[in-house]
Amino acid sequence: MSITFVPTPDVPAIDASVDHAIRSIVSGASTDATCATDLALGPWDFDTRPGYGPGSSMGDVIPTGAPRQGELPASYREAGEDELDHRIRAAKATLGDRVVVLGHFYQREEVVRHADYVGDSYQLATAAKARTDAEAIVFCGVHFMAETADLLSGPDQAVILPNLAAGCSMADMADIDQVEDCWEQLSEVFGDLEVVDEGGRVPVIPVTYMNSSAAIKGFVGRHGGIVCTSSNAETVLEWAFERGRRVLFFPDQHLGRNTAKAMGVPLDRMPMWNPRAALGGSSTTELLDSRVILWHGFCSVHRRFSVAQIEKARAEHPGVRVIVHPECPMEVVDAADEAGSTDYIRRAIAAATTPTTFAIGTEVNLVRRLAAQFPQHEIFCLDPVVCPCSTMYRIHPGYLAWVLEELVAGRTPNRITVTADVADPARIALERMLAAKPPVVAVP
Numbered sequence: 001m002s003i004t005f006v007p008t009p010d011v012p013a014i015d016a017s018v019d020h021a022i023r024s025i026v027s028g029a030s031t032d033a034t035c036a037t038d039l040a041l042g043p044w045d046f047d048t049r050p051g052y053g054p055g056s057s058m059g060d061v062i063p064t065g066a067p068r069q070g071e072l073p074a075s076y077r078e079a080g081e082d083e084l085d086h087r088i089r090a091a092k093a094t095l096g097d098r099v100v101v102l103g104h105f106y107q108r109e110e111v112v113r114h115a116d117y118v119g120d121s122y123q124l125a126t127a128a129k130a131r132t133d134a135e136a137i138v139f140c141g142v143h144f145m146a147e148t149a150d151l152l153s154g155p156d157q158a159v160i161l162p163n164l165a166a167g168c169s170m171a172d173m174a175d176i177d178q179v180e181d182c183w184e185q186l187s188e189v190f191g192d193l194e195v196v197d198e199g200g201r202v203p204v205i206p207v208t209y210m211n212s213s214a215a216i217k218g219f220v221g222r223h224g225g226i227v228c229t230s231s232n233a234e235t236v237l238e239w240a241f242e243r244g245r246r247v248l249f250f251p252d253q254h255l256g257r258n259t260a261k262a263m264g265v266p267l268d269r270m271p272m273w274n275p276r277a278a279l280g281g282s283s284t285t286e287l288l289d290s291r292v293i294l295w296h297g298f299c300s301v302h303r304r305f306s307v308a309q310i311e312k313a314r315a316e317h318p319g320v321r322v323i324v325h326p327e328c329p330m331e332v333v334d335a336a337d338e339a340g341s342t343d344y345i346r347r348a349i350a351a352a353t354t355p356t357t358f359a360i361g362t363e364v365n366l367v368r369r370l371a372a373q374f375p376q377h378e379i380f381c382l383d384p385v386v387c388p389c390s391t392m393y394r395i396h397p398g399y400l401a402w403v404l405e406e407l408v409a410g411r412t413p414n415r416i417t418v419t420a421d422v423a424d425p426a427r428i429a430l431e432r433m434l435a436a437k438p439p440v441v442a443v444p
């Protein structure tokens with residue numbers, strides 16, 4: 001895979017800040033809408049509550065064992081935007097090459113502007129691997145991303161997640177105990193899952209999306225499976241179909257369905273696995289006839305996009321080019337002009353040589369940043385409601401300032417470590433993905 005890192009953008013002329021937009025809505029200065037007015041509060045107000053906080057995944061269930069963030073000291077909670085910006089810059093300057101800051105595409109603008117690299121989760125984990133000189137890797141993303149960076153970084157490098165409560169509701173939908181239970185039930189249907197048929201294929205190959213815990217990646221590695229990203233899912237499924245008669249795909253049903261459908265797999269051969277139902281809610285016959293068993297997981301951010309939004313965009317903006325992320329529901333992907341990963345979306349916009357109107361179906365922080373970076377185009381989010389990923393939103397600049405100043409003081413806060421029994425098979429699953437050599441999808 002050819003990886004292109006996006007350099008940290010200069011502060012754009014157009015205000016890309018979702019935080020500012022939400023505060024304008026809350027103050028009444030803007031007539032736009034947000035999905036949760038308490039997004040304007042500090043995320044520390046929600047760290048002790050059993051939910052993901054305000055935003056598009058707030059209704060999802062947070063696992064009881066998920067790490068919780070300790071109280072952020074008052075000097076960070078009470079500092080204004082300019083003071084935090086100054087403190088982050090000062091701490092980074094003091095630390096120099098000893099630290100590298102990674103910012104996910106969906107991260108808020110006030111954090112991304114301090115990132116040495118901006119990208120999707122896999123690009124950032126690879127960037128961490130390349131910075132062997134950095135003692136500390138501060139990952140401004142969510143928990144599974146920091147775990148992946150720990151898998152790929154050196155043993156002496158500390159991966160730090162500024163707010164431990166920044167999980168991912170989709171990743172948390174595939175719990176390792178549920179997946180182990182599913183595997184056991186599948187072995188009752190298909191027999192020994194290690195035995196190959198006359199064509200050299202086992203009954204089931206497990207495939208996990210990058211957006212899953214290290215425990216799930218380890219499970220996949222132990223059982224002959226592989227990891228995929230939204231950029232290479234088709235290549236990975238081809239790899240899996242060469243080795244197995246069917247695929248168990250988790251956690252995102254939409255990425256699995258959209259990819260397999262594009263490869264010609266009929267919808268009636270893609271049963272859903274509901275972890276709370278016996279045999280996942282399917283019959284033995286349905287499972288025996290399946291090609292892809294889809295885990296009942298989804299992204300609350302991408303589930304917000306609808307066909308009605310696309311129809312409205314087309315009615316109001318004739319000639320609009322609609323690009324959505326493959327985590328969106330199938331009907332939305334089918335109705336769009338194109339579907340692709342965050343990197344694909346960015347490259348598609350960068351490659352447009354004439355002024356174009358783009359309606360984008362992905363997280364609003366990225367869409368607003370793209371609109372600011374490419375002012376020659378009109379770029380807007382398909383969802384008119386300002387509703388960022390609530391888990392990603394927990395990385396407030398206050399947490400970034402705190403972890404950097406802790407590092408300056410010689411302490412290493414919020415270190416994310418994957419134990420060797422999980423890390424070794426998880427790396428095998430990642431290495432299989434790299435060996436599959438997926439191409440970068442060309443943009444039209």
Ligand code: SF4
Nearest residue numbers: 168169170299301389
């Ligand atoms: S956008 Fe969706 S998949 Fe990505 S971190 Fe947020 S909840 Fe998870």
